[in-house]
Amino acid sequence: MNNRLLLLLIFLSLKAFSQTDGFWDKERATYKEIKVSAGQRIVIKTEDLPIGTTEIVYRITLLDENQQLANSLASVLKAIPDPTGISQGSAGAVFILSKVSGDDKCTYAMFANNESAQNYKETGKTEKACLTQNEAVSKDAKRISVEKSTCFNSDSNAIWFGFESKNWILKQKIILEVVPWIDYKLNRGWNIENRKSILALAKTSDLAKKMINSDDFCLCILEKMQKQFRFQEYQKLLAIEKTKAFRDFGNTCLTEKPANKSILEGIRSDANQYFKKKKYKEAIDLLLNAIVDNGNGNHLDYNALGTYYLYSNQYQKAIQSLQAAEKLDNAELLIKLNLAHAYLLNGDFHEAKMLHKKFKSQNVTANQNWNTKTKFDFEDFKKNGIQSEDFEKILKLID
Secondary structure, three states: OHHHHHHHHHHHHHHHHHOOOEEEOHHHOEEEEEEEOOOOEEEEEOOOOOOOEEEEEEEEEEEOOOOOOOOOHHHHHOOOOOOHHHHOOOHHHHOOOOOOOOOOOEEEEEEOOHHHHHHHHHHOOOOOOOEEEEEEEOEEEEEEEOOOOOOOOOOOOOOEEEEEEOOOOOOEEEEEEEEEEEEOOHHHOOOHHHHHHHHHHHOOOHHHHHOOOOHHHHHHHHHHHHHHOOHHHHHOOOHHHHHHHHHHHHHHHOOOOHHHHHHHHHHHHHHHHHHHOOOHHHHHHHHHHHHHOOOOOOHHHHHHHHHHHHHOOOHHHHHHHHHHHHHHOOOOHHHHHHHHHHHHHOOOHHHHHHHHHHHOOOEOOOOOEHHHHHHHHHHHHHHOOOOOOOHHHHHHHHO
């Protein structure tokens, strides 16, 4: 008794979990009773498949006159939480096959478009069929993955069934039932092609074009777009509304929070790569527009920005950025040293001298002292064409 209860609880838990991914759409299922003349071939089109259909389950039953189905396919599928339960041979899948059927039999084939189906009706050829059942059956049931099929695809708006009666004397009654499985996410219209179109547009934004790798940023915009709109709703937006949506979502993706940390770190890394390649304008624009102007700049960001300004000979802007960094962390000596460089290169020897005198006996990092870093920086400035008559005065001061 305990084992049965445990199995029931596991089944119900799996059902509740899996149904968060999608549902069997009994409201838009296909149910058709067809009478077929002796030896006749016919074609039946299913109801239009809803947006987001990834799987279908179909059942074909041939009944003698006046026979009725014991249970509809849609009602049977209520006991099966997701399409995988059918292919894995769950107990519920047994009941997909009709409990009743007649003596009549038929062959059938499935097609992805009307043209191929009509060709089958006229010639009986099944070369263009997505699935064929050449052995005559009185009942059959299968699960088809529309999403993974190389013949069907998630954009197919219907499926065409072709039947050929194998009763050469009397009419047959064929019952065709098709129930689609709807994926909640895809039901919002965001199939692969639609998602790709949004990513392509996101990559054309001014900010994305400044980045070396904009994938995380563009994916963030896509996720927010999917959450906010159904694709059909997005398509109905005016061009100016679409532009605003991209801009607003982009700004949200640049806010300082755990979910966006990788994006911001990627931007900082890209800016540093530009700096190393001596693309100072690109480094400044990216760090300024994506980090500082959005209010996410920390002391290291302002210090980096000040460094970029130094190497691009914008000394007053360098001073301004480094003073902002100093306010955020007054104990960081790398900021103090860069600020001394900025004062010196801007012609304010007195301010530079005061900083060097004050901190020359300290380390700027655990492994590097103020004097060694100053000498290294001066040599690097010279290599990059930045000269000052006061470099030697400062070196004499700190020695």
